[in-house]
Amino acid sequence: MSQSIKAFERTFEAETDLSTKQYLVVELGAGDNQVDVCDAQGEISIGVLQNDPAAGEAALVQFLGTTKAVAGAAITKGARVTTGAAGKVEAAATGDYVIGRALEAAGADGDIIEVLLTLGDSPIA
Numbered sequence: 007m008s009q010s011i012k013a014f015e016r017t018f019e020a021e022t023d024l025s026t027k028q029y030l031v032v033e034l035g036a037g038d039n040q041v042d043v044c045d046a047q048g049e050i051s052i053g054v055l056q057n058d059p060a061a062g063e064a065a066l067v068q069f070l071g072t073t074k075a076v077a078g079a080a081i082t083k084g085a086r087v088t089t090g091a092a093g094k095v096e097a098a099a100t101g102d103y104v105i106g107r108a109l110e111a112a113g114a115d116g117d118i119i120e121v122l123l124t125l126g127d128s129p130i131a
Contacts, residue, residue: 014070020059028058029074029118030093031105032067041065043093048102051089053123068123075121077112084108086130087121095121101129 021035021042031051032041044051053069078094081087086104090096094115098104104126110119 015056015066015068016053018065018067020061020063020065023061024055024065025058025060027055027093029076030055031075031089031095032065032093033089041067044089045092047088047090047096048098048129049089050103051105051125053125054121055093069125070123072109072120072122074118077117077119078115079112080114081108081112081119083111095119098130103129 018041019039021040027043031044032055033044033049033051035042053067054073054075056066056068059065075095078090078096081097085108086098087095087106087108088098088102088104106121106123108119109122112119
Protein backbone atom coordinates (compact mmCIF):
# COMPACT_ATOMS: atom_id res chain seq x y z
CA MET A 7 0.00 0.00 0.00
CA SER A 8 1.46 3.35 -1.03
CA GLN A 9 1.91 5.87 1.72
CA SER A 10 3.71 9.13 2.37
CA ILE A 11 5.90 9.91 5.36
CA LYS A 12 6.19 13.65 5.68
CA ALA A 13 9.69 14.90 6.43
CA PHE A 14 10.48 18.07 4.54
CA GLU A 15 7.92 20.08 2.61
CA ARG A 16 7.82 23.61 1.27
CA THR A 17 5.10 25.75 -0.25
CA PHE A 18 5.61 27.38 -3.65
CA GLU A 19 3.21 29.04 -6.09
CA ALA A 20 1.80 26.93 -8.93
CA GLU A 21 3.10 28.50 -12.15
CA THR A 22 0.38 26.79 -14.21
CA ASP A 23 -2.77 24.84 -13.41
CA LEU A 24 -1.60 21.82 -11.40
CA SER A 25 -5.07 20.72 -10.32
CA THR A 26 -4.64 17.30 -11.99
CA LYS A 27 -0.92 16.90 -11.21
CA GLN A 28 -0.85 15.58 -7.62
CA TYR A 29 2.08 13.17 -7.00
CA LEU A 30 3.99 14.28 -10.10
CA VAL A 31 7.60 15.49 -10.03
CA VAL A 32 8.09 19.26 -10.16
CA GLU A 33 10.87 21.70 -11.04
CA LEU A 34 11.42 25.37 -10.32
CA GLY A 35 9.24 27.58 -12.50
CA ALA A 36 10.11 30.74 -14.39
CA GLY A 37 8.82 33.12 -11.73
CA ASP A 38 10.00 33.70 -8.19
CA ASN A 39 8.89 30.97 -5.79
CA GLN A 40 7.03 29.07 -8.56
CA VAL A 41 6.97 25.39 -9.56
CA ASP A 42 5.76 23.50 -12.61
CA VAL A 43 5.70 19.82 -13.61
CA CYS A 44 8.91 18.39 -15.09
CA ASP A 45 8.35 17.57 -18.75
CA ALA A 46 11.35 15.53 -19.87
CA GLN A 47 13.29 12.41 -18.90
CA GLY A 48 16.02 12.95 -16.31
CA GLU A 49 15.37 16.64 -15.58
CA ILE A 50 16.59 18.21 -12.36
CA SER A 51 13.63 18.29 -10.00
CA ILE A 52 13.00 19.74 -6.56
CA GLY A 53 10.43 17.25 -5.30
CA VAL A 54 6.95 15.78 -5.67
CA LEU A 55 3.72 17.79 -5.65
CA GLN A 56 1.52 16.83 -2.69
CA ASN A 57 -1.67 18.74 -3.50
CA ASP A 58 -3.65 19.88 -6.53
CA PRO A 59 -3.44 23.70 -6.86
CA ALA A 60 -4.75 25.86 -9.67
CA ALA A 61 -2.39 28.42 -11.23
CA GLY A 62 -1.31 30.98 -8.63
CA GLU A 63 -2.35 28.85 -5.66
CA ALA A 64 -0.08 27.30 -3.03
CA ALA A 65 1.73 24.19 -4.27
CA LEU A 66 3.01 21.92 -1.48
CA VAL A 67 6.21 20.12 -2.52
CA GLN A 68 7.78 17.19 -0.62
CA PHE A 69 11.56 17.08 -1.12
CA LEU A 70 12.74 14.54 1.45
CA GLY A 71 11.18 11.50 3.10
CA THR A 72 8.81 9.12 1.34
CA THR A 73 6.03 10.17 -0.98
CA LYS A 74 3.45 8.78 -3.31
CA ALA A 75 4.47 9.25 -6.95
CA VAL A 76 2.88 8.43 -10.30
CA ALA A 77 4.87 5.91 -12.36
CA GLY A 78 5.37 6.41 -16.09
CA ALA A 79 6.15 2.75 -16.77
CA ALA A 80 6.81 -0.52 -14.97
CA ILE A 81 9.43 -0.06 -12.20
CA THR A 82 11.15 -2.72 -10.12
CA LYS A 83 10.98 -2.37 -6.33
CA GLY A 84 14.29 -0.90 -5.14
CA ALA A 85 15.16 0.69 -8.49
CA ARG A 86 16.63 4.18 -8.64
CA VAL A 87 14.07 6.52 -10.18
CA THR A 88 14.24 9.74 -12.15
CA THR A 89 11.88 12.22 -13.72
CA GLY A 90 10.08 10.79 -16.71
CA ALA A 91 7.87 12.40 -19.31
CA ALA A 92 4.99 14.48 -17.93
CA GLY A 93 6.41 14.48 -14.39
CA LYS A 94 6.00 10.75 -13.79
CA VAL A 95 8.78 8.66 -12.22
CA GLU A 96 10.68 6.09 -14.28
CA ALA A 97 13.65 3.81 -13.73
CA ALA A 98 16.86 5.86 -13.92
CA ALA A 99 19.52 5.27 -16.58
CA THR A 100 23.03 6.58 -17.22
CA GLY A 101 23.00 10.38 -17.40
CA ASP A 102 19.73 10.77 -15.46
CA TYR A 103 19.41 12.70 -12.20
CA VAL A 104 18.20 10.26 -9.55
CA ILE A 105 15.39 11.57 -7.37
CA GLY A 106 14.98 8.49 -5.19
CA ARG A 107 14.30 4.77 -4.86
CA ALA A 108 11.09 2.90 -5.55
CA LEU A 109 9.91 1.29 -2.32
CA GLU A 110 7.21 -0.55 -4.29
CA ALA A 111 7.02 -1.99 -7.76
CA ALA A 112 4.93 -0.32 -10.45
CA GLY A 113 3.25 -2.61 -12.96
CA ALA A 114 2.38 0.04 -15.54
CA ASP A 115 2.06 3.70 -16.46
CA GLY A 116 -0.20 5.51 -14.00
CA ASP A 117 0.41 3.28 -10.98
CA ILE A 118 0.97 5.20 -7.74
CA ILE A 119 3.95 3.91 -5.79
CA GLU A 120 5.88 4.93 -2.70
CA VAL A 121 9.25 6.55 -3.39
CA LEU A 122 12.05 7.35 -0.93
CA LEU A 123 13.24 10.80 -2.04
CA THR A 124 17.01 11.26 -2.21
CA LEU A 125 17.27 14.29 -4.46
CA GLY A 126 20.76 15.11 -5.69
CA ASP A 127 22.46 17.25 -8.29
CA SER A 128 24.67 14.60 -9.89
CA PRO A 129 23.58 12.39 -12.78
CA ILE A 130 24.35 8.66 -12.91
CA ALA A 131 27.75 8.14 -14.45
